[in-house]
Amino acid sequence: MTSPDRPVVGTVIGDPAGIGPEVVAQALASGRVHECSIPLLIGSAAAMERAVAVTGGNARIRAMRNLEPLSDDPGVIDILDTGALAAGDLPLGEDTVCGGEATAQWLDEMDQLARSGEIAATALAPISTGSLKLVGKLGKVISPVPGETYLVLVSGPLRVAHLTDHMALRTVCETITPDLVLRALRALDSAMQDWGLARRRIVVAGLNPHAAGDEEREGIAPAVEQARAEGVDATGPESPDAVFRQCIEGRYDMVLAMYHDQGHIAVKTWGFSGNSVIMVGAPYIHVSVAHGTAYDIVGKGVADPAMMLNAMRLAGELASGRGFPDDA
């Protein structure tokens, strides 16, 4: 079903009580998702019916219990709805057991379809950790594992991979080893190659002010040297307060940050509005949005679909090896 030019991207609609269905509906209505992919939704047809109505759309929802040939018609929204959310359950604006159960099941379905190759890449609208907690299924959320998977924030030209994620800063200082940094550099270079990036200049941020400390000398520099010997276009460790701006200005294609806030402060302070999140090292391309369920504005049709549109397009472009869209 999938073609190299326009691969099938499976998008989970997110928690049915959040703005996920709305922003997905609007992203599809823009016509820009179809330009680079054949979209399939995974979720609740009823939630999408409501979302289309709320956002003033006129697409027809076509629900399927099992994967069937996709219509590939911008006027039709194909959705795999296995009944995870019962017909009578349509939560709005709050964490619910039914929302959590459904989200967990949709994430499983997405995972199976992607691993079996029936979809070429995946995108994820905002889920609620609160709903997932209610049903004890927070583990379904794909989280980065140091040394294996890496969270990459994409904010226009600023792209930041994180060596570690939700780790206390004190622990980060003890965790940085040449092996860990080298594994990250190999994974990043390999992913960027798969995505079709001709230039893969990765700059590694130091840990300390001006990258002048023990960790840089003992933990980071040897890894950069080894990666370069293996053909990875890596530079660093460089001063952490300089690398992000240098990436924005086009001097690098990716920053490898040592810890959560190093990268997140840069991305969230810069203020680019269309951020996406990629999980590098996962067995398939997985792009999520950088915002939450926004319960306070759900059902009003006022949510900004820019991030969702970027995430869905990014999944399609990366899966087809065309690299980053210029405006994402």
Add this chain to the structure above:
Amino acid sequence: MTSPDRPVVGTVIGDPAGIGPEVVAQALASGRVHECSIPLLIGSAAAMERAVAVTGGNARIRAMRNLEPLSDDPGVIDILDTGALAAGDLPLGEDTVCGGEATAQWLDEMDQLARSGEIAATALAPISTGSLKLVGKLGKVISPVPGETYLVLVSGPLRVAHLTDHMALRTVCETITPDLVLRALRALDSAMQDWGLARRRIVVAGLNPHAAGDEEREGIAPAVEQARAEGVDATGPESPDAVFRQCIEGRYDMVLAMYHDQGHIAVKTWGFSGNSVIMVGAPYIHVSVAHGTAYDIVGKGVADPAMMLNAMRLAGELASGRGFPDDA
């Protein structure tokens, strides 16, 4: 000589071999420094003669060996030149012994004039640590001392104070105590009061991702609580990746960052071009520019004077208690 409306601001011209004299000449030529202050330069008259010529200016240099009544005429540049840089020495584009000796002496003169009240505030053009090292006088550079002085980066609406400066991250984790944070909050609130800020909402960044760690609970939260009890409008600890954007958007008037890169990454990635640096806790108002000597472009008249102009204006506005200029 100084008046409450237009206080005398003493500006050290920086290393004579760098772009300092040029950007000072251009800042003065804009006429905007005189709007809020009576300027006095401290440095070499010969270096300023050259800088005025290089930048196509037409101001007349009026050198004085000892402080005399100032002309307060935008067409005249008053400069205190005690002969620290010998008549024949006029270095350009490189670190020199004579440049280092002169810079050290000018910094001493600035300090004496400010402590005696003969000037109300000070500004500093780019100096060269290289030149100062050559003469073993790197200690003349005013550096922050944890618990006593705090570097504040001003980048338009984004203002960030730093609890610690050039300290290894590992050491930062062990350094944060309620006492240290409380002293910083008191010093910041007091300085902001002196500067004339009606609103002094200070948000304290946490140390760890989402401000969820031991250091927040044990080191930061008790200090914020105590500061609030003393009437300081402090909030936090808040998620470090959120506070800088919130400050930009006007929700706070100052961020207290826990470490060098936390604040520097935010300021340098945001990309506002007119950054200034204030040393809070010093015995007088001291504002410096956030760029270096730029030896590669010196003497060409192409240096951007925006930061220098902001620094000189900021010194004047803060000394007169008018707060931050809207565009600085």
